[in-house]
Amino acid sequence: MVIVRAYDMLDASSENSGTVRATYAIDPEGIIRAIVWYPMNVGRSVEELLRLVEALQTSERECALTPEGWHPGDALVEPAAISLDETEQLAEGQSWYYRKRRA
Structure with a gap:
């Protein structure tokens, strides 16, 4: 949840990240280089x-x-x-x- 919160990927009031079905590629400088979204019914x-x-x-x-x-x-x-x-x-x-x- 630390990364999720640092990049504001999830609403601050959320208790868990179960609904976040995105994969982020973040470079060593902390820049998001890619975001891949998957629906809940499709495996990554x-x-x-x-x-x-x-x-x-x-x-x-x-x-x-x-x-x-x-x-x-x-x-x-x-x-x-x-x-x-x-x-x-x-x-x-x-x-x-x-x-x-x-x-």
Whole structure:
């Protein structure tokens, strides 16, 4: 309940967190990086939560994006070019908005 109260995840008058069906990924600086909500009648996938944490860590470390269905070792997506100069430096035929690379 300490974390729940610190992040105001639950009403202050609540006695327990039984109704909180969200999983929060919080980085070492205390910033919430992801929130995953599950209805009461659906079980949580530990495998998917671990993949989410790995994707967040990899994305941060590599300054890249993880595409849908990404798993450790898969290609990453470069952030889109943000300036005309960056776009002009791309190789012939290389897309400015969707470029894959290995970690």
